[in-house]
Amino acid sequence: MKHYLLIFDRLHGELLEEREFLDGDEALEARFAAEREGRPSHVEIVVLSxxxxxxxxxxxxRYFMSLGEIARG
Structure with missing residues (x-):
């Protein structure tokens, strides 16, 4: 199983960062580090496996679609 750190700007519908990890603990550590950077509240930071x-x-x-694509459904 792989683990993906995604940093997504909900306001602009833009994936800001994507990183792949083989180790789940490393992925979570990267998530916590990204959260400590103090990003705006409209930036979502997740780890998906x-x-x-x-x-x-x-x-x-939705993490991989533009705002137009999301709006079109």
């Missing part, structure tokens, strides 16, 4: 990036894109597609 899946077998592949394609699985994450399918199950959490």
């Amino acid at each position: 899946a077998d592949s990036r394609e699985d994450i894109r399918r199950t959490h597609s």
Whole structure:
């Protein structure tokens, strides 16, 4: 299983950062470090786990879509 750190700007519908980890603890440490940077409240920081990036894109597609794509549904 792989772990993906995603930093997403909800206000602008933009994925700011994406990192892949093989170790879940490392992914969580990276998440906590990113949270300590004091980002605005509209920036979402998550760690998602899946077998592949394609699985994450399918199950959490909004992180990979533009605002226009999200609005079109």
